[in-house]
Amino acid sequence: MSDPSASHQKLDPDKALRSNITRRLFRRMSAHNSILIGGTVLGAIVFMAVFAPLLAPHDPFDQDLSRRLLPPFWMEDNNPKYILGTDNLGRDYLSRLIYGAQISLMIGVCTAVLSGIIGSALGITAGYFGGRTDAVITFIITTRLSMPIVLVALAVVALVGGSLHAVILVLGFLLWDRYAVVMRSATQQARNMDYVSAARAIGCPTWRVVLSEIFPNVVNNLIVIATFEVAHAILLEASLSFLGLGVQPPDPSWGLMIAEGKEFLLFDPWVITIPGVALSILVLAVNMLGDGIRDVSAPENRN
Amino acid sequence: MKPILETKNLECSFWISTGIFSPKKALAAVNGVSVQLLKGQVLGLVGESGCGKSTLAKMLLGLQKPTNGHILFDGQPLEKLSQFERAARVQPIFQDPYSSLNPRKTIFEIITLPLRVHKIGTARDWLLKAKEMMDLCGLASRYLNSYPSQLSGGQRQRVAIARALVMKPEVVICDEPTSALDVSVQSQILNLLMELKNELGLTYLLISHNLAVVEHLADRVAVMYFGEIVENEDAEQLFNKPSHEYTKKLLNSVLVPDPSHFIRDT
Numbered sequence: 001m002s003d004p005s006a007s008h009q010k011l012d013p014d015k016a017l018r019s020n021i022t023r024r025l026f027r028r029m030s031a032h033n034s035i036l037i038g039g040t041v042l043g044a045i046v047f048m049a050v051f052a053p054l055l056a057p058h059d060p061f062d063q064d065l066s067r068r069l070l071p072p073f074w075m076e077d078n079n080p081k082y083i084l085g086t087d088n089l090g091r092d093y094l095s096r097l098i099y100g101a102q103i104s105l106m107i108g109v110c111t112a113v114l115s116g117i118i119g120s121a122l123g124i125t126a127g128y129f130g131g132r133t134d135a136v137i138t139f140i141i142t143t144r145l146s147m148p149i150v151l152v153a154l155a156v157v158a159l160v161g162g163s164l165h166a167v168i169l170v171l172g173f174l175l176w177d178r179y180a181v182v183m184r185s186a187t188q189q190a191r192n193m194d195y196v197s198a199a200r201a202i203g204c205p206t207w208r209v210v211l212s213e214i215f216p217n218v219v220n221n222l223i224v225i226a227t228f229e230v231a232h233a234i235l236l237e238a239s240l241s242f243l244g245l246g247v248q249p250p251d252p253s254w255g256l257m258i259a260e261g262k263e264f265l266l267f268d269p270w271v272i273t274i275p276g277v278a279l280s281i282l283v284l285a286v287n288m289l290g291d292g293i294r295d296v297s298a299p300e301n302r303n
Numbered sequence: 304m305k306p307i308l309e310t311k312n313l314e315c316s317f318w319i320s321t322g323i324f325s326p327k328k329a330l331a332a333v334n335g336v337s338v339q340l341l342k343g344q345v346l347g348l349v350g351e352s353g354c355g356k357s358t359l360a361k362m363l364l365g366l367q368k369p370t371n372g373h374i375l376f377d378g379q380p381l382e383k384l385s386q387f388e389r390a391a392r393v394q395p396i397f398q399d400p401y402s403s404l405n406p407r408k409t410i411f412e413i414i415t416l417p418l419r420v421h422k423i424g425t426a427r428d429w430l431l432k433a434k435e436m437m438d439l440c441g442l443a444s445r446y447l448n449s450y451p452s453q454l455s456g457g458q459r460q461r462v463a464i465a466r467a468l469v470m471k472p473e474v475v476i477c478d479e480p481t482s483a484l485d486v487s488v489q490s491q492i493l494n495l496l497m498e499l500k501n502e503l504g505l506t507y508l509l510i511s512h513n514l515a516v517v518e519h520l521a522d523r524v525a526v527m528y529f530g531e532i533v534e535n536e537d538a539e540q541l542f543n544k545p546s547h548e549y550t551k552k553l554l555n556s557v558l559v560p561d562p563s564h565f566i567r568d569t
Contacts (some may be wrong), residue, residue, distance in 0.1 A: 194403035199467070201364045202417045203390030216407035 028057060028296050035296065039289030045282055049101040057083075058092035060099045060252050064118045065090050073269055084274055088264065093271075096252035097278055103253040104234050107168055111233035114172030119179025120222055126180070127187025128210055137180070144177045148241060157245040167246050171233050179227050186218040191288070193217075220294055227290025231283040238279060254279045305378070306339035307506050308363065308393070313337070313372035317360055332358040334530035335372070340474060345507040347521030349514060349540065355530040356510045358475050363508065365389050375392035376474075388404070391421065394467040396496075398479040404451040409456065410437075410462055411447045418468045436465040439502075441495060457488035461495070466564050468499060474506045482512060493520060514557050518542050524552045 029035050048055060064086075071078050072085040072093070079085075084093040127139035156170045190196065191214065200211045238255025239247030242262075247253035249260070254275040261271030315333040333355040348356050363374060365386050375382040378509035381389060390549060392402050394417075397403040404413055415429040415437055424432065433513050434444045440461040446569055451459055460480065467475055478494065479491040493516060519540070524541045526534040526549065534547040545551045 194397040194399060195405040196395065197361075197364075197366055198388070198395060198403055198463075199405075199416065200366055201393075201395050202385040202420055202466075203385075203388060204416075204420050208420065212406055215407070 001012045006097055008098055016244050019098050025296070028042045029292070032292045032296055034288040035292030038099070038281065038285045038290075038292060041281060041285035045101050045285070046105060049105050052098045052102055056092075056098045057081075060091060060095040062100060063089040063091055064121075067273075069264065069268055071268070073276065074272070077182035085270065087260065087271065093274060096257060097254070097275060098294065100252040100254045100257060101278070101282075102216060103251065104163065104246055104255075106277070107171070107237045108166070108230040108234040109285070111166045111175060114168070114180055115174070115176035115229060115233075116222060116226050117174030120183045120297040121175070123186045124214065124218070127184040128191055128214065130188070130191075134184075137184070141177055141180050144174070145175075147176050149236065151238060153236065153241070156243055157240060158290025162245045162248050164247055164251075164296040167237055167240060171236055172173055175229050175233060175236075178229065179222065182221050183218055186221050187214055190214045191216045224290050224294040227293070231286045234279065234286075263287065306375075306490045307342040307343065307377060308337070308340040308398040308508075309375040309378075310359075310363070311337050313359070313362060313374065314370045315355075315362060315511045323523075331530050332364045333362070333369075335483065336527075336530070336532050338525050338532060340396045340506050340508055341499075341522075342473075342506055343504055345509050345520050347517035347524040348508060348527060349512070349524060350513075350527035352551070354527045356533045357478060358512055359527075360395070360478050360508065360510055361535050363474075363476055364393060364395050383564060387421070389428060390417070391470050392472050393474045393476065394470070394472040396460075396463055396480045398449065399483045400456055400463055401483070403463050404459055406451055409448050410442075410454075411452060412460060413451070414469055417466065423429050423470070432469060433465075436469050437461075439468070440465040440501070441491075455488075456484050457491060458482060460488075460492050464492075464499070468479065468505075469478055469502065471503065472505075474508065476510075478510045479512060480509075481516065489516075496520075514542075514554065525567065526553065 041067055067079070067082070068088055068090040070082050070086040073080070073083050073128075075085075082092050082094070083096065087093055087096065122137050122140065126141075128132045152174060153167075154169050157166055162168050196209060196213050199209050204213070236248050237253065238258065240260040241253045241255030244259065245255055249256060257275040258272050258279075261268075261275070264271045312416070313333055313336045314331065316329045316331045318327040319330050320327050328379070335361060336355075338346065338348075348357050348359070358367060362369050362522045365381070372529075376384065376392060408416075411433050416435045418424060418429055418432060428522065430447075431507075433447065435448070437444050442458060442461050442465065446454065446458070454462065460483075464480075481492050484492060496507070497520060499505060507520075509517060509521055524534075524536060524538045525532050526541070526547065528549045534541060534545065534550045536546075541550065542554065545554055
């Protein structure tokens with residue numbers, strides 16, 4: 001532990017403290033391999049999604065049957081204008097892949113945030129108050145766990161019609177169970193610690209005890225599950241799109257690209273391989289980042 | 304002398320379920336306890352595990368509602384004070400310094416939490432106050448930005464003491480403040496507590512398993528057995544001439560080192 005710089009404290013104690021903590025956190029993060037790799041890959045995909053209009057070499061919706069199913073660059077007869085080839089309607093595969101990243105990421109992140117809010121609110125409430133509150137919320141969690149996700153998602157999406165918003169909302173309201181279960185047990189543990197009693201004896205109102213004493217001690221669970229659920233949601237969106245109930249054509253989602261390619265699996269397997277590999281890399285990167293964040297943010301690693 | 308904190312027939316029972324169909328049974332953890340804390344004195348509270356010492360402490364801190372009876376602070380019923388007002392007058396020091404400090408907060412944040420919750424002073428005052436309290440409790444101010452995991456057990460307990468005293472409470476409830484520490488640190492912490500008591504005019508309720516500690520520090524001692532106070536005497540009187548049967552047993556149960564049973568160096 002280094003000596004906190006005396007000059008900083010004289011200027012503005014609070015700011016000096018914060019910057020010192022953040023700096024140390026960044027130093028720890030940059031020394032961690034899976035954060036570096038996962039973060040870099042995920043960063044590249046996010047960059048690709050954000051700047052898709054600038055990066056995509058062609059219009060992803062531009063069809064031309066005269067150049068359908070051109071092979072990618074590593075195969076014979078490829079056209080250097082279309083690095084990853086074209087799909088069955090002659091649309092540039094690279095451009096569709098780049099635009100597809102937008103949809104996958106948006107669904108992953110929005111779903112994880114929505115279900116994270118629902119799940120951790122329920123879990124922390126159940127864990128902190130216990131008793132009847134806990135019994136009611138546990139019942140809700142059990143009810144949710146007894147519903148098969150894909151089946152329910154299929155039924156709901158079939159009723160309201162498939163669209164990006166529908167998929168995000170349906171998955172968001174279905175994927176909160178893991179957050180709730182983990183946050184509930186983590187909160188139960190934290191609630192019995194003496195620092196919570198100390199905070200209550202100091203006169204902290206309940207919301208402050210929950211937000212500033214309990215939440216920071218359970219939040220690393222939240223981050224780990226969130227990354228896991230991002231990956232889960234991306235895969236579920238791919239399944240829904242594959243079944244024709246997620247994102248609707250001609251929008252380029254990676255799951256939909258796999259679905260549209262399944263007819264060509266036998267003679268042109270790359271049509272499925274390319275979006276499949278992209279999907280695996282994205283999910284792997286998200287999971288690696290989550291693992292790394294869990295390692296780094298654990299309080300026993302602070303030294 | 305007037306008692307600063309007083310309990311009258313304090314009771315606390317918990318409902319224990321004994322099975323699905325059998326009715327719940329009441330377990331009286333604290334059963335009609337009346338004790339008085341005189342200003343500036345130390346009341347020792349001894350008794351075996353599970354006899355209700357900690358439940359009594361929790362009720363005095365407002366963490367547990369009494370089923371029956373009253374707690375009077377300066378002659379006024381404590382129920383009338385909100386948890387917020389009560390906090391400024393009664394503060395705890397817990398047994399385990401490893402769980403009593405939030406591992407996610409710096410020492411500065413932990414010590415100044417009471418000031419921030421009660422909105423006393425500005426950020427600048429907090430820093431000065433935190434340094435002052437750390438100085439008072441024998442902690443170097445370079446630990447200001449450390450996390451609890453970087454401190455030893457004794458240092459952590461000093462932080463807990465600094466946090467308890469930062470708002471200048473009148474009564475401090477010490478729930479076995481040294482039982483989680485090793486012997487050499489125990490005496491340092493106890494000496495610190497006594498120094499602070501004289502310096503700040505504090506009143507302590509000292510809960511302890513360690514009879515030697517209680518004999519050394521307490522002015523009066525209350526012996527608790529199955530939720531009741533069986534003996535409440537001046538410390539000297541109690542340790543020299545225990546009157547209740549349980550107190551005698553308790554005092555006899557202390558192991559005294561016998562030099563004739565030493566382990567040979569081999």
